[in-house]
Amino acid sequence: MNIEQLNAKHKIAGQLEIIAGQGGLPMIQVKTSKATALISIHAGQVLSFKPANEAEDVMFLSEKAYYQDGKAIKGGVPICWPWFGPDPEGKGRPGHGFVRNRPWHVVATEVTANGDMEVTLGLTETPETLAIWPHSFVLTQEIVIGNSLNLSLTTCNTGTEKFTITQAFHTYFKVGNIAQTKVIGLEGCSYIDKIDNSAQKQQNGAVIIDSEVDRIYLNVSNPLTIEDSVLQRHIVITSRGSKTAVVWNPWEKISREMADLEDIDYQHLLCVETTNAANDSVEVAPDSECQLIANYQVIRD
Numbered sequence: 001m002n003i004e005q006l007n008a009k010h011k012i013a014g015q016l017e018i019i020a021g022q023g024g025l026p027m028i029q030v031k032t033s034k035a036t037a038l039i040s041i042h043a044g045q046v047l048s049f050k051p052a053n054e055a056e057d058v059m060f061l062s063e064k065a066y067y068q069d070g071k072a073i074k075g076g077v078p079i080c081w082p083w084f085g086p087d088p089e090g091k092g093r094p095g096h097g098f099v100r101n102r103p104w105h106v107v108a109t110e111v112t113a114n115g116d117m118e119v120t121l122g123l124t125e126t127p128e129t130l131a132i133w134p135h136s137f138v139l140t141q142e143i144v145i146g147n148s149l150n151l152s153l154t155t156c157n158t159g160t161e162k163f164t165i166t167q168a169f170h171t172y173f174k175v176g177n178i179a180q181t182k183v184i185g186l187e188g189c190s191y192i193d194k195i196d197n198s199a200q201k202q203q204n205g206a207v208i209i210d211s212e213v214d215r216i217y218l219n220v221s222n223p224l225t226i227e228d229s230v231l232q233r234h235i236v237i238t239s240r241g242s243k244t245a246v247v248w249n250p251w252e253k254i255s256r257e258m259a260d261l262e263d264i265d266y267q268h269l270l271c272v273e274t275t276n277a278a279n280d281s282v283e284v285a286p287d288s289e290c291q292l293i294a295n296y297q298v299i300r301d
Contacts, residue, residue, distance in 0.1 A: 001106075002026075006041075010109040016117060018106075023067030028106070030117050030145050037117075037145045040073060044104035044121045044141050047076035049149045051298055056231055058149065058296060060174040060269040064260045072100045074260040075269075077151065079141065080168040082133055084246075084277045088166070096170065098132050099123055099139065107140065116146035124158075135163045148297035155282075156289040164283045168246065168275040169294045175270050176230025183207035183247060183272060185224040192216040192278055209270065212251035216278045220245045224272060232301040237272060240293040244280040246273035 001009070003026050006018040014031075021027035021040060027047070028039040038048040050057045061075030072078055080096035087093040094101070107120040123139040130136075136159035144150040151169055175181045186203045193199050194214035203217070206227070220243060226235040239245075248271040250258065255266040274294040276282050282290045 006106060010106050012109060012111060012117075015111065016109055016119075021067065022065075025067050028109070028119055030119070032115070032117055032145065034115065034146045035149075037143075037149070039119060039121075039143060040067075040076075041106060041121065042067075042069070042103050043073055043078065043100045044123065045073055045076050045078055045100065046143060046149065046151070047073065049145065049296070051147060053300075054233075054298055056176075057174050058235060058298060060172040060265075062261050062265060064262060066260055069103075070101050072096075074258075075172045077172075078170040079153065080166075080170050080275075081139065081153070081155070082135075082137075082163070082165040082167065084166040084168045084275055093132055096168075098129060100170075104141075112144070112146075114146070116144050119143045119145070135159050135161070137163075148295055150295045151293065153292045154289055155284055155291075157284040157286050160286050162283055162285045164281050165290075166276050166278075166281050167292055168273045168277060169292070170246075170273050171271060171294070171296070173226055173235055173270050173272060174231075175226065175228050175268055178209050178249060178267050178270060180229045181209065181270060182227050183224060183270075184227055185222075186217050186220065186245070186247075189217045189220060191218060207247055209247075209249045209251075212254060213247055213249045215247050216275070217245045217247065218278065218280075219243055226270060226272060229301075234299045234301070236297045236299055237274065238295045238297075239274040241282075241291050242274050242276055242280065242294075244275045244277045246271065246275050246277060248273065 025042045030037040065074040078100040104121045107122045121141045138156040140154045142152040224237040
């Protein structure tokens with residue numbers, strides 16, 4: 001569907017409209033009394049979420065992000081699926097799977113009974129995806145925009161054989177200054193340190209970022225909280241369907257090397273990702289489904 005057709009079917013007057021975004025990509029613009037949001041239909045990706053009483057966006061979005069077919073958008077909430085990280089079979093397939101760089105479709109838009117906005121996006125197999133990953137599926141993402149942002153990713157196996165997935169909400173949070181930011185809730189957890197040859201370590205105290213960080217935390221419980229002393233807010237992350245979480249910051253060298261990041265962007269972003277990663281893989285039987293859920297709420301200091 002083109003933008004005019006999408007609006008004819010899904011527009012909600014005064015609250016939701018499909019627009020031509022960066023690169024001409026169709027995007028869903030939400031403006032309600034509770035929050036504003038921007039969702040790219042390409043990649044099925046929330047790019048922006050700002051509660052009505054907040055001056056700053058909850059999401060980090062790179063000014064140099066790519067907006068084109070086959071490219072991932074750097075920021076917001078990319079969806080990693082059906083694998084997280086490098087190709088698990090070493091076949092040279094794209095890192096983090098194939099759904100974050102292709103068009104999704106709009107399934108439904110509606111205002112819920114409590115005034116939240118709910119957007120449902122979907123994706124199914126195509127000849128192209130079957131050549132990459134030979135399984136039939138229906139992938140559905142429900143995005144609920146209210147005082148908080150709630151994301152629900154449902155994987156349904158529509159084929160005749162079981163498959164195993166890893167996945168993530170690869171969420172980029174905006175922070176005032178990474179040097180004055182910490183993550184609370186991972187104290188005592190073991191983690192895999194991807195910077196140190198995947199050595200397994202234990203977290204002592206809050207997570208403080210003072211160099212490149214790429215860690216998969218194991219046996220994680222709720223909630224996780226980003227404490228941002230510059231923006232004077234806490235971002236509270238709760239999740240279901242997940243036992244692992246990833247904390248990532250590229251730091252200075254990688255930020256300079258990435259064409260879709262500004263050199264200093266590492267100072268203002270922090271990824272705290274709700275994941276099924278490492279030993280937290282999920283097996284999905286035929287005619288069965290699994291669900292990954294994350295909720296993001298801002299609490300002011």
